[in-house]
Amino acid sequence: MASTVDSAAEQLSKLGIDGAFADSAPNLKKNLHLLSSEQVELAKMLMEMGQSHLFEKWAAPGVDDNEKKAFFDQVAKLNSSYPGGLKSYIKTARELLADSKAGKNPFDGFTPSVPTGEVLKFGDDTFINYEQAGVKEAKNAAFVLVAGGLGERLGYNGIKVALPAETTTGTCFLQNYIEYILALQESSCRLAEGKCQEIPFAIMTSDDTHSRTQELLESNSYFGMKPTQVKLLKQEKVACLDDNDARLAMDPKNKYRIQTKPHGHGDVHALLYSSGLLKEWHDAGLKWVLFFQDTNGLLFKAIPASLGVSATKQYHVNSLAVPRKAKEAIGGITRLTHADGRSMVINVEYNQLDPLLRATGFPDGDVNCETGYSPFPGNINQLILELGPYMEELKKTGGAIKEFVNPKYKDASKTSFKSSTRLECMMQDYPKTLPPSAKVGFTVMDTWLAYAPVKNNPEDAAKVPKGNPYHSATSGEMAIYCANSLILRKAGAQVDDPVQEVFNGQEVEVWPRLTWKPKWGLTFSEIKNKVSGSCSVSQKSTMVIKGRNVVLEDLSLNGALIIDSVDDAEVRVGGKVQNKGWTLEPVDHKDTSVPEEIRIRGFKINKLEQLERSYSEPGKFSLKP
Ligand code: UGB
Numbered sequence: 001m002a003s004t005v006d007s008a009a010e011q012l013s014k015l016g017i018d019g020a021f022a023d024s025a026p027n028l029k030k031n032l033h034l035l036s037s038e039q040v041e042l043a044k045m046l047m048e049m050g051q052s053h054l055f056e057k058w059a060a061p062g063v064d065d066n067e068k069k070a071f072f073d074q075v076a077k078l079n080s081s082y083p084g085g086l087k088s089y090i091k092t093a094r095e096l097l098a099d100s101k102a103g104k105n106p107f108d109g110f111t112p113s114v115p116t117g118e119v120l121k122f123g124d125d126t127f128i129n130y131e132q133a134g135v136k137e138a139k140n141a142a143f144v145l146v147a148g149g150l151g152e153r154l155g156y157n158g159i160k161v162a163l164p165a166e167t168t169t170g171t172c173f174l175q176n177y178i179e180y181i182l183a184l185q186e187s188s189c190r191l192a193e194g195k196c197q198e199i200p201f202a203i204m205t206s207d208d209t210h211s212r213t214q215e216l217l218e219s220n221s222y223f224g225m226k227p228t229q230v231k232l233l234k235q236e237k238v239a240c241l242d243d244n245d246a247r248l249a250m251d252p253k254n255k256y257r258i259q260t261k262p263h264g265h266g267d268v269h270a271l272l273y274s275s276g277l278l279k280e281w282h283d284a285g286l287k288w289v290l291f292f293q294d295t296n297g298l299l300f301k302a303i304p305a306s307l308g309v310s311a312t313k314q315y316h317v318n319s320l321a322v323p324r325k326a327k328e329a330i331g332g333i334t335r336l337t338h339a340d341g342r343s344m345v346i347n348v349e350y351n352q353l354d355p356l357l358r359a360t361g362f363p364d365g366d367v368n369c370e371t372g373y374s375p376f377p378g379n380i381n382q383l384i385l386e387l388g389p390y391m392e393e394l395k396k397t398g399g400a401i402k403e404f405v406n407p408k409y410k411d412a413s414k415t416s417f418k419s420s421t422r423l424e425c426m427m428q429d430y431p432k433t434l435p436p437s438a439k440v441g442f443t444v445m446d447t448w449l450a451y452a453p454v455k456n457n458p459e460d461a462a463k464v465p466k467g468n469p470y471h472s473a474t475s476g477e478m479a480i481y482c483a484n485s486l487i488l489r490k491a492g493a494q495v496d497d498p499v500q501e502v503f504n505g506q507e508v509e510v511w512p513r514l515t516w517k518p519k520w521g522l523t524f525s526e527i528k529n530k531v532s533g534s535c536s537v538s539q540k541s542t543m544v545i546k547g548r549n550v551v552l553e554d555l556s557l558n559g560a561l562i563i564d565s566v567d568d569a570e571v572r573v574g575g576k577v578q579n580k581g582w583t584l585e586p587v588d589h590k591d592t593s594v595p596e597e598i599r600i601r602g603f604k605i606n607k608l609e610q611l612e613r614s615y616s617e618p619g620k621f622s623l624k625p
Contacts (some may be wrong), residue, residue, distance in 0.1 A: 021047050028055035034065055039072040042079065049090045051248055057255040067256040074257060081236035083270055083400040089238065093246035093423055096405040101244055101414045106404065107336065107352070111360050114375045115335035115345045117321070117442035118309050122449050123490045123524050130308030131523040137311040138188035138304070140287040141199060142387075143181055144272065145174075146265040146427060147213060147294045148206030148235045154295075154473075155457040156600060159212045163454065163597055165297035166477045167605055168513045168582070169544055173295055174216060176518075177201075178223040180300035183518035187526075197284065202231045202277060204268045210234045233275055235267040240420035241405075249420035259420055265293075265381075266425025270399030282391050289390060291383040291427060295454040297480045299382060301487075302450035304523050306443045310384045315441040317385055317431050319347065322447040324378025325468050326368045327354070329455075331428065332376030333442050345440045347379040347428040377444045380451045381428055393434060401425040402432045448486060452479030458589040458600055462505030473600040474503045484514040485537075487521075491528045493535040493552070503602030504589045512537050512557075513582065513605075516545035519567075533574070542582045547571060547615065560610035568618030575624035580609035 011033035012019045021044050022029035028043060035043065046054060058068065079086045099106075120127050151160045161174040171179075181199050189196035205213045214232060217223070222230055237260035240249035251257035268291065272278045281289070288310060292299055302320060310318040321333050331347040348356060353376065354366040369375045407421040431440050445451075447469075454476035456464070461472035469475060485495045498509035514537065521527035533554035537543065541557045547565030551572045559579035565571050584603040587594045598604050615621055 022055075025052040025055045027058035027060075028052070031055075031058060031061050031065075031068055034061060034068060035072060038076070039069070042072055042075050045079075045085075045087055046075065049087055050245060051090075053247055054250065054258070057250075064256065067254075071256040071258075077236060078239050078258065078260070082238065083398045086239070089423065090246045090248075092403060093241050093405065094244075096403065096423065097241070097244045097246060097407065100405055100407060105356070105359065107348070107356050109339045110336040110356075111339075112334045112336055112348065112353075112356055112362075112376075115333060115377075115442070117333070117345075117377065117444055118313065119444045120305055120309070122446055122487075127305055128523075128525055130305040130312065131525065132304075132308065133311050134304035134306065134308030135184065135187050135523060136191050137288065137307050138184040138199065139192050139196060140285070141184075141307065142277075142281045142286050142289050143177075143199065143201045144268060144289060144291045145177060145201070145203045145294065146268050146291065148204050148209055148262065148265070148267070149294065150206075150208045150262070151294075151455070153455050153457065153460065154600075156473075157596060159209045159216070160294045160454065161209075161213065162216050163295065163473065164477075165295075166480045166513075166515060167598065167601065168481075168515050168542055171515075172216075173297065174213075175220065175223045176297060177292075177300065178225050180303070180518040180522070182224055183522045184300075184304070186519065187522055198226060198229045200231070200277075200281060200286075201225065201229055202233055202272065204233050204235055204265070204271060206235050206262060207237065208262075231275075231277060233268075233271040233277070235263065235271060237261055238263040238422050240422045241407075242420050243416060244414075261420075261422045262424075263422070264424040265427045266401035266403075266429060268427050269394060269401055269430055273394045273399035278387070278391055278394065282387055287387055289385045289387055291381070291385070293381050293453065295476065296380070296382075296451060297454075297476055298448075298450055298452045298483055299380075300518065301483060302382075302445045306382070306445070307384060309441070309443045310386070313441055314439060315384070315386065316389045316438045317383065317434070317440040319428065319442040320380050320382040320384075320450060321377035321442050321444045322380055322451045323371070323373040323444065324376060325372075326366045326374040328374075328378060328468055329471075331379040331381075332366070332374060333379050334376050342436065344431060344434075344436070345442065346431055347381075347426075348376075349426070377442065378451075379428060380453075383428060383430070385430070389438065393430075397433055401427070401429050448479065448483055452476045452483075458504035458506075458602060464506075470506050470508075472504070472506060473597075474506050474602050475508055477601055478508045478510060480515070481511040481513050482509060484516070485511040487524065487527060488514060488531065488535075488537065490524070491531040493531055493537060495537045496539040499539055501584070503584075503586060504600070506602070510539070510584065512539055513542040515543070517548075519548045520545045520550060540581050540583070542610070560607070562610055562612040563615075563623070564613070565615035565621075566618065569615040569621060570619075571613075571615055571621045571623060573623045577611050577625055579611060582607050582610065 185199045240259040242249040249259040251259045331349045334348045337343045358365045403423040403425045408418040455471045461470040498511040535555045538558040542560040544562040549570040553574040556576045559581035
């Protein structure tokens with residue numbers, strides 16, 4: 001043993017390395033000569049930052065040497081992917097853990113109040129005008145999807161963006177998003193007098209989702225987008241922390257690895273900045289960046305109007321919101337006013353809103369008011385940022401977002417954790433560092449129009465208190481049919497009321513299964529122009545419109561109707577369509593003979609009979625059975 005140490009010491013001196021810094025970590029010291037000079041620097045940093053325990057179980061030189069190098073590869077990655085490096089991560093962690101132990105409230109000194117924002121009503125003149133302004137502005141926008149989350153609450157084995165948003169057409173979320181962006185691009189381009197450009201689309205992935213997202217895009221020819229239009233940015237995980245001293249946690253399965261966990265969707269800002277994408281977009285003359293999440297099938301119905309609000313009001317930050325039920329698991333948009341006069345409009349996360357209210361003179365906490373909703377609008381985490389001021393801010397911060405830590409303590413002494421924790425950050429916390437002069441606003445839309453995420457597994461969804469949204473695959477799909485039915489009603493069609501049914505233990509409204517491609521109806525005005533005369537749709541009906549120029553004219557639908565047509569074909573659909581249609585057949589979420597993406601909804605579609613027509617040539621056509 002002594003000879004190994006001696007020879008290691010000799011080798012160190014030959015390499016010109018003073019190993020004294022590793023005196024308190026003998027197992028590291030013995031192995032130092034195996035390391036490159038960069039790795040030795042990283043080892044010094046770890047020692048300085050009180051991380052000697054990481055080397056306690058290291059074997060003698062000659063054993064596991066490749067694993068030791070791999071350990072430092074991991075450390076180098078953790079160091080380079082965090083703004084300010086690992087040293088800064090550990091320092092921040094110590095501060096935040098101390099605050100957490102002391103029970104310090106991050107909102108200390110702030111009083112919450114209900115902010116005022118733009119409240120839109122679907123289909124009225126203001127809404128229509130904002131939609132038009134938004135479509136016009138879309139040519140100056142870039143879209144960013146945060147899709148690095150594993151979706152633990154949903155428990156689906158695939159990536160969430162690959163899930164069908166609805167099973168009538170089987171269109172997955174990613175396809176739906178891309179088709180909406182392409183439809184916006186085309187419509188905006190038609191309105192533009194100047195040169196048209198492609199709308200860039202960035203997707204933040206993580207190790208959990210990256211390769212499967214790439215495969216989904218590649219195997220579907222990017223759903224019609226140019227591959228160069230789509231950029232994938234992979235977020236890295238951050239080191240886990242074992243105790244209040246921010247000692248990094250070892251991976252329980254490998255003594256040469258640090259345990260890591262996701263840092264949260266807030267990473268998106270640093271990645272957009274460090275990748276150079278923001279600068280590229282700015283240089284290309286773009287003006288807006290729109291952020292959105294992975295499983296909201298309604299979202300793009302709200303985009304044109306909310307972008308119109310941003311453009312008209314010149315908001316630097318515009319958060320899209322919906323009425324929120326008290327204690328619903330979405331953050332509340334809140335005005336926070338500090339005793340010193342500072343004030344900001346910001347998302348307060350759902351687990352913080354109730355204690356904050358109780359601590360500041362609202363003894364009942366987060367409760368519904370006379371409207372049946374919380375007075376604080378619900379953040380749906382769709383943000384529209386004006387690119388210029390966003391770039392300026394990120395030049396100062398590098399995209400670092402205020403972090404938080406949420407350790408689960410073993411007991412009231414708060415000295416040890418039940419399991420390792422880590423720092424986290426959220427994309428909606430971006431406005432926290434903005435100066436008071438920044439124009440931060442929000443836009444409230446009807447929930448039926450804008451928000452139906454798929455986040456909860458069937459069992460948890462079935463336990464959601466009555467009256468609160470399920471946020472499941474079942475409710476997410478039903479919400480699309482509901483929204484489309486209500487939109488068609490507003491456009492003048494007579495659409496039957498829904499029936500109540502129970503799928504996977506969740507009572508839902510089943511509306512006619514109406515779907516259309518985004519290019520058919522991007523805005524309400526566009527849809528209104530394509531519905532004329534006296535149209536009616538029965539509750540048992542299904543309709544799929546895949547063509548751009550399909551006009552519904554005196555159509556009476558009681559069954560299933562599927563129309564596909566090329567862009568240059570104008571198809572007028574009318575008359576009486578009557579057939580057995582497509583029915584919904586209950587399935588159990590535990591029945592593994594049914595594919596997972598179907599059984600998590602609790603029903604499958606039985607295609608009994610339909611009228612299906614396809615128009616592949618340009619021209620004017622009439623379909624009147
Ligand atoms: N995501 C990432 O890309 N990376 C990560 O590390 C983590 C997530 P969740 P959450 O709209 O319903 C948010 O888990 O975080 C992506 C808001 O904070 O679905 O519980 C992930 O892929 C909350 O204020 O949601 O809650 C997904 O696309 C409220 O608005 C997105 O981030 C809530 O969403 C959100 O991740 C909501």
